[in-house]
Amino acid sequence: MDSNWQLLIDSLWPLAKGAITATIPLALISFALGLAIALLMALMRISKNPALSGIARVYISIVRGTPLLVQLFVIFYGMPSLGITIDPWPSAIIAFSLNIGGYGAEIIRAAILSVPTGQWEAGYTLGMSRTRSLYRLILPQATRVAIPPLSNSFISLVKDTSLASTILVTEMFRKAQEITASTYEFMLLYCEAAAIYWVICLLLSALQNSVEGRLEKYVTK
Amino acid sequence: MSPSSSTLLSVTGLHKAFGENQVLKGIDFNVHSGEVVALIGPSGSGKTTALRCLNGLEIADAGTVGFEGGPTVSFEPKTKPKTAQVLRERSAMVFQGHHLFPHLTVLQNVSIGPIEVQKRPRAQVLEEAHKLLDRVGLGAKADAYPNSLSGGQQQRVGIVRALMQQPDLLLFDEPTSALDPELVGEVLSVIKELAQEGWSMVLVTHELAFARDVADTVVFMDGGVVVETGAAAQVLSAPTNSRTQAFVQRLLHPF
Numbered sequence: 001m002d003s004n005w006q007l008l009i010d011s012l013w014p015l016a017k018g019a020i021t022a023t024i025p026l027a028l029i030s031f032a033l034g035l036a037i038a039l040l041m042a043l044m045r046i047s048k049n050p051a052l053s054g055i056a057r058v059y060i061s062i063v064r065g066t067p068l069l070v071q072l073f074v075i076f077y078g079m080p081s082l083g084i085t086i087d088p089w090p091s092a093i094i095a096f097s098l099n100i101g102g103y104g105a106e107i108i109r110a111a112i113l114s115v116p117t118g119q120w121e122a123g124y125t126l127g128m129s130r131t132r133s134l135y136r137l138i139l140p141q142a143t144r145v146a147i148p149p150l151s152n153s154f155i156s157l158v159k160d161t162s163l164a165s166t167i168l169v170t171e172m173f174r175k176a177q178e179i180t181a182s183t184y185e186f187m188l189l190y191c192e193a194a195a196i197y198w199v200i201c202l203l204l205s206a207l208q209n210s211v212e213g214r215l216e217k218y219v220t221k
Numbered sequence: 222m223s224p225s226s227s228t229l230l231s232v233t234g235l236h237k238a239f240g241e242n243q244v245l246k247g248i249d250f251n252v253h254s255g256e257v258v259a260l261i262g263p264s265g266s267g268k269t270t271a272l273r274c275l276n277g278l279e280i281a282d283a284g285t286v287g288f289e290g291g292p293t294v295s296f297e298p299k300t301k302p303k304t305a306q307v308l309r310e311r312s313a314m315v316f317q318g319h320h321l322f323p324h325l326t327v328l329q330n331v332s333i334g335p336i337e338v339q340k341r342p343r344a345q346v347l348e349e350a351h352k353l354l355d356r357v358g359l360g361a362k363a364d365a366y367p368n369s370l371s372g373g374q375q376q377r378v379g380i381v382r383a384l385m386q387q388p389d390l391l392l393f394d395e396p397t398s399a400l401d402p403e404l405v406g407e408v409l410s411v412i413k414e415l416a417q418e419g420w421s422m423v424l425v426t427h428e429l430a431f432a433r434d435v436a437d438t439v440v441f442m443d444g445g446v447v448v449e450t451g452a453a454a455q456v457l458s459a460p461t462n463s464r465t466q467a468f469v470q471r472l473l474h475p476f
Contacts, residue, residue, distance in 0.1 A: 121278055122320035126334030126386065127309050136333070140324045217366065 004185070008192060011179050018172035019196055026171060027158045030093050034100025034157075035150075041105035043134075046112060056105065063102025069163050071095045076167040092164040096157060103153050111146035112138055144215040151208040155201050162197075172196060226254045228289055229421050230275070230390055235284035235296070237270055244270045245281065246445040250438075252390065254289075255419045259426055259436035259453065263468055266442040268425045272394050275423065276312045277305030288389070312390040313383035317398050319375045321367040321382070327354065328363040331382045339386075346385070353381045357411050373404030377411055384415075391415065391422040398427060409435075429472050433457045441465045 044056035063071075076091040086094070115138050123133030165174035176193040180186050228251050235248040244267045252258050260268040273279035275286055280300050287293030292307040294300070321330050328350055335346040354360050357377040359370075367375055376396055383391055396412065397405040409431050416422065416435045426432055432439060432453060439456040441449040441464075449462040460466045 116320075118316060118318055118320035119322065122314075122316065122322070124278065124306065125276060125309055125314040126382070127306075127338040128334070132337070136337070137322055137324075141322075144324075 004188060007183060007185055008188060011176075011189060011192060014175050014179065015172055015193060015196055018170065018175035019200065022164075022169060022171035023158065023161050023173075024200070026089075026092055026096065026161045026164060026169070027154070030096030030161075031100055031154050031157055033093065033097035034104055037097060037101025038104025038108050041101055042108035042112060045105060045109050060102045060105050063099055064106075068095065068099055068160055069166065071099065072163055072167055088164070088168040091167055092161070092169050096160065096164075099160075100153060100157060104150060107146050107149045107153065108142065111142035114145050115141045144212075147208065147212055147215065151204065155204055158200055158204065159197055226256070228252070229254045229256070230289070230423075231285070231287050232271075232275065233285045233287075235271060235274055235286070236282045237267070237274065237279060238282060244445055245274070245284075248284070248442070248445075248447055250440045250447060250450060252421055252423060255421055256438060257416045257420075257422050257424065257436045258438045258440060259424045259432035260440050260442060261426060261429065261432060261468075262442035262448075267445045268442050269394055271442070272314075272392055272423060272425050275308065275390075275392055276314055277302065277308045278314070280305055311388060312392055313386040313388035314392045314394065315376070315379050315383050315396050317395040319367075319372075319379040319399075321375055321378055323367055326364050326366055327359065327370070327378050330367065330378060331385045334382070335385050335387075350381070350385060353384055354378075357381055358407075371404060372400045373407045376400065376404075376408045380408070380411055380415075389421060391420055393422060393424040393426070395425050395427065427472070429457055429469065441468070443468070 041056045041059060044052040045060070047053050047056075072091065072095045075086060075095050076088065079086055112134075119137050119141065120130075120133050123137045124130075128136070161171055162173035164171050165177065168174075170178075173193055176189045180189045183189070230252040232251070233249050235245045236243075237245040248267070248271050250258065260272060262268050270279055274281045274284075274296070277294065280298075280302060281296035282298045283296055285293060285295045286308060288308070288311045292310065294305050294308055296305070321327075322333070325333065328347065331354070332343075332346045332350045335341045335349075336343050351360065351363060354363055357380065359374060359377055359381070362370060362374065362378075367378065370378065380396075393412065397408050400408065405428070409428065412422075412424070413431075413435050424432070424436065436453040439449075439451065439453045440447055441456060441460070441462070443464050449456055449460060449465045456465060457469060460469055
């Protein structure tokens with residue numbers, strides 16, 4: 001039992017280091033890039049131009065219709081056969097951002113559509129263009145609607161970064177696997193990793209609540 | 222309105238269909254400088270659609286909306302919203318549902334257009350905004366968010382937002398229809414004051430007593446056409462057309 005406690009404590013720092021140097025940055029970078037893709041795709045999807053909305057539709061359909069693990073493998077193990085070799089980190093970031101881009105696009109599109117048409121019209125009557133109405137009037141209101149589902153996506157992403165272990169990114173879960181290779185303490189190490197994911201997600205939920213609270217001030221109850 | 226005042230807005234031959242539904246079948250009327258024109262008529266008569274065509278929120282299929290001294294827009298089915306938006310340089314709209322921006326304070330709501338679109342000096346805009354908010358009794362609410370105001374207060378902010386555009390013509394789309402009855406008076410009295418000050422306006426309304434009191438001219442629409450136009454007192458008190466007579470009777474004696 002003592003040796004178990006010792007292993008738990010000894011492995012805490014290597015796992016935390018994996019979280020700090022890989023899991024968290026991987027999630028943050030991919031989410032930021034993914035949001036940019038998502039906003040672009042959402043705007044294309046609601047655009048009246050059939051080509052633009054068609055491209056967005058196909059993109060969203062492919063991302064949502066194929067497993068993330070398969071997407072990772074195609075990018076990391078598949079692309080080299082086309083002569084394109086991508087390192088583990090960039091591969092992971094590409095796959096995760098494309099994934100967030102697809103799911104986030106639908107969230108942002110729904111949030112934009114949830115803002116009443118009268119808000120656009122009020123902007124137009126003040127002489128605003130469609131673009132200015134969008135970023136000064138519609139997006140600020142859509143943000144409030146989008147934050148809970150986007151937080152969901154972010155929390156999923158934090159956990160999904162564990163899939164990057166399969167393409168040689170030494171993130172937290174891969175660290176745990178490495179330790180089990182020499183100790184054979186599978187239950188202990190994997191539960192410890194799970195606990196750290198859980199703690200990170202608890203912190204993120206708390207952050208989500210505080211952001212939501214700040215955006216509530218102008219909402220009619 | 223003095224009888225000699227010049228024409229500010231001419232509307233001729235407005236047609237508009239939504240799918241199979243022909244909503245406007247050739248609407249003509251004029252607004253003179255300083256004149257208050259009330260558009261009245263049963264629901265579905267096309268008066269709101271006509272009003273929305275006046276500032277390009279709706280693209281008419283045919284017809285002309287022209288301001289004295291420009292701009293003039295001749296509508297065709299393929300007229301782009303961008304082409305019609307020049308009309309907004311001369312007019313401002315007060316909506317039935319006020320459509321204030323919930324994420325902006327009252328002061329930001331009324332100053333965002335002048336500062337960001339018209340590029341007028343910020344300090345001057347804010348001073349003017351405070352003055353107008355004071356005038357409608359909302360000086361203390363400048364930093365409040367719209368959700369903390371009553372319906373009547375929200376609509377008064379909506380009116381200030383329109384005034385801040387410094388338009389030549391104010392458009393009101395049933396400004397009191399969404400309000401609780403006890404809040405209607407405070408909004409109508411603001412509109413009446415503006416009318417007395419000489420603002421030109423087109424008012425879509427169901428408040429016949431108010432129209433008789435404030436409007437110079439009443440345009441009675443039914444089924445997408447103008448049935449009767451004339452001095453407010455005459456059209457509302459002694460209508461000549463039988464459809465107008467029936468409508469006025471129905472509103473004055475609902476049951």
